[in-house]
Amino acid sequence: MTSTPAETQTNDDPKGIPLPPQLIEGYADFRGNRLREEQGRFRHLADVGQRPPVLLIGCCDSRVSPEVIFDAGPGEIFVVRNIGALVPPFAIDPDPHETSAAIEYAVLALKVAHIVVMGHAQCGGIRAFAQGQDEEFQPLSPANFIGKWKSLIQPAADRIGPPAGDFDHYCESLSYASIIQGIANLRTYPWLKAREDAGELSLHGAYFGVANGNMTALDEARGRFVPVAPPANVRPKS
Structure with missing residues (x-):
């Protein structure tokens, strides 16, 4: 045709x-x-052509648009979005790897200086994983594409332990743990790790509150997420 x-x-x-x-x-x-x-x-x-300084890996959730949240203009952020803002570990096999392909292009072709893994509150992917640990939870389709994809959350779930107490609080904790796991998975890409070790690339984690618009960022040195409060001398773009 x-x-x-x-x-x-x-x-x-x-x-x-x-x-x-x-x-x-x-x-x-x-x-x-x-x-x-x-x-x-x-x-x-x-x-x-484009030369964005930032690769942002975010969630497909329609409420969480990186370009809107960061008031980004055209060409400023290279964005890849998937269910749950997940980062698969480095793997060499015949299967297609869409998110890994985007990471490869951003790091090796565009040579971004920063990679941000951004999760968010009320994430359906994270919640589906948590609910999927219940035997009564059913996949959306026989193919169970979401179930296979969200299996990437398992290492983060193993780190924080099984659900206990308030379920919403557990999902929030799992979201934070998944961001940290995503950054760890990024470091399994040898050419990415080489650029980070050379001081040419920085990795970041962020978490966005849908209801209140608040954002926290991962402080790896202290192992915690801290509020993002722009300094008083930083003004919004006109």
């Missing part, structure tokens, strides 16, 4: 556009506002 070139004429009938109305409205707003304001930057990125 030959490809069909995109039509260039305008379509004034939204009902005739094969996209959800919400996306059409959002795109119209983008064209009329942000694109006008940042047209020069988009053109520059189109000409010279």
Whole structure:
């Protein structure tokens, strides 16, 4: 089958556009506002390519958009999102590895200076893993893609022990432990670890509160997450 070139004429009938109305409205707003304001930057990125300093590994959850949370412009963050913001350990086998491919590209091609693993509150992937330890919990489909993927959480669960007490608190603790495990898994990539050891790459963990917008970041030296409070002299971007 030959490809069909995109039509260039305008379509004034939204009902005739094969996209959800919400996306059409959002795109119209983008064209009329942000694109006008940042047209020069988009053109520059189109000409010279991308060179983002940060790779962010986040969750697919629609409530947790890294570009929104960090007020990022085009070309500023290289984002890979998956169920639970999980990082698979380094492995060489014939299976496809989407998240590992993104890590490989970000580190070896884009040469990012920072990698952030960002989990969040009320994470469905983390909760599904915790519930999956109950024999009564059923997979969403016979293929159980989510179950196979969230098995990556098991080392973090082993570290904190079985659920006890308040279940919501356990899920929060598991989210934090999973972020720490994700950073440990990043260090299993030999070429990534080499760049970190050379001082060319820094690894970070972050946790975002959906309801209150609060963020904590991993202080590896102290083994704890600390509140992110921007200094008074740091002003939001205009």
